[in-house]
Amino acid sequence: MQAFLDIFDIYLLEAVVNGILLGGVLALLALGLNLIFGVIDVTWICYAELVMIGMYGMYYMVQVFGLPYWVAAPFAILLVAALGAALHYIVIAPLLTAPPINQLLATGGVLFILQSFATVAFGIDFRNLGIRLPVLAIGEMHFSYSRLLAFAAALIGMLAIYFFMKRTYTGTAIRAVAQDRQIMSLMGVDTKRIYLITSALGGALAGLAACLLVLQYDVHPFVGLSFGPITFLICVLGGLGNFVGGFIAAFVFAQIISLGGLFSDLEWGYVLAFAFFIVMMFIRPAGLFARRS
């Protein structure tokens, strides 16, 4: 019995820690999506595809042009930030007054565009950076450095956003716009500019996530589908636009996927996570941490 528990615990602990590490990156993605939703009131269905483009950007800079990882990463973040701003300027801005469903579907169109652009331009082969980080062994548990790095960088990225939002004038304006759109434009805040900055920020977060994910996963045109849906579910579960809720929901989801994957295949982890989401929607329709009105 004791021997059984020992073995069990080690795998369980490893799965829990890996779940926490996964949660960091998911929380980063959720933060970007929540930022866009909270401020502009638009859901970017194509958010994970921006990450995919960022991953290709990293691949080309590191593998083809031979830049070191640390030099390439800021460029990738800038690239995706520019993409986010362009997405807002070209697609969302003309639709700001359209029904929300139309905005959502338009970004669905962008999802198609980005996916097939990647298929056409890069082909459907799986590609990776060819950087293999060592594995950290604690006792009998193994954690890859790429996951630890991703977790740390995701936390730093989220902290940076937090301080930007709290300490700078632009950040304050963004938070104010999220609270009341109409009034802020009357107060002399240029909402168009704020929207563009927010979209670029959301893109930058996607870019950061791309830099971290490309260390762990191979990139291919449909890689977005493997973590895109889960990001939306996290945001909804935490309450769309609710940063803290999204942060916590990311870790809850990551644990379900990681532990579900421990007891069975990874797919069942996802099935569990999806089912958990649907059940939670019925218990708390406005998200885990909605204030009761």
Add this chain to the structure above:
Amino acid sequence: MNSRHIAWAVGLAALVALPFVYREPYHLHILVLILIWSFAYTAWSIMGRFGLVSLGHGGFMGVGAYVTALLWNHLGVSPWIGIPISMVAAGVLALVVAYPCFRFRITGHYFVLVTLALSGIVLQVITATRDYTGGSLGYTPNRAPSGKGLLALQFDDKTTWYLIALGVWVLGLLVWRWVDRSMSRYAMEAISEDEDAAAAAGVNVTAEKLKITLISALMTALAGALYCQYQMFISPDTVSGIAVSLQMVFAVIVGGLYVSLGPTVGAIITIMLAEVLRIRFGTGAVGWDNLVYGVLLVVFIIFLPKGILGSVMERFKTQPKKV
């Protein structure tokens, strides 16, 4: 109105007569695909036109296709019984997810994302149960022994399939028309404008929404089962998941969400586009069709939200006289 009925009758007669006059198998194949997908898109638009934008229809289609094929392969149940069972399964799935959604007033973005989770679940379950479903490699219904084709709903000649698909397509249009002329339509339009006001006016919001959702899910499952029987090959990517759901949305938006033939026009445009690109550029066209879809979808939503057919029909409609 009478001339309109005649036009419909003549058009339908011409469509029925077509395979007896024109037998080019490839063109008939394309027509069958267009008819089956038109039916699926019509099913989606029955819900979508009332603001119930579902990304879960890929899930219903997957259930329809996989349940029918699994029953045939593993239990030897004929698709004649398997298809109704698969439709019931999809209907139950729809009710289980939709009832709490509507009961707790999950609308707009939230509804879209809950249904997105639904199609995600179906896709992952199909992939995870790969011992039975073949996973992402796809699944083929067993060939029926010769002479048992009718029992297994497997036909080699395109004409039979064309007529079946045509019949189902007409059925879909009739259901669309029936909903369009029923009290449900007014109830649903009131609901999509303002749920509370509709409820105050005596509309049973939850029951009306459930009715529409159920009809739509049953039709979508039937489309999935027919697609499976016709193609004799299904894979999670072609009949379930988010991509299929988005494809439905796209075709309906391009064709026109608020007119009965809109989804059909959408299916014609999308399938012809994919085929033309495929023939013209061969394997080099991989991805190009979706690229064009995506650009068109964005352009349509920004400039022509009523779709091609919807906008054309609006042009021809007599403008109401201004007083």
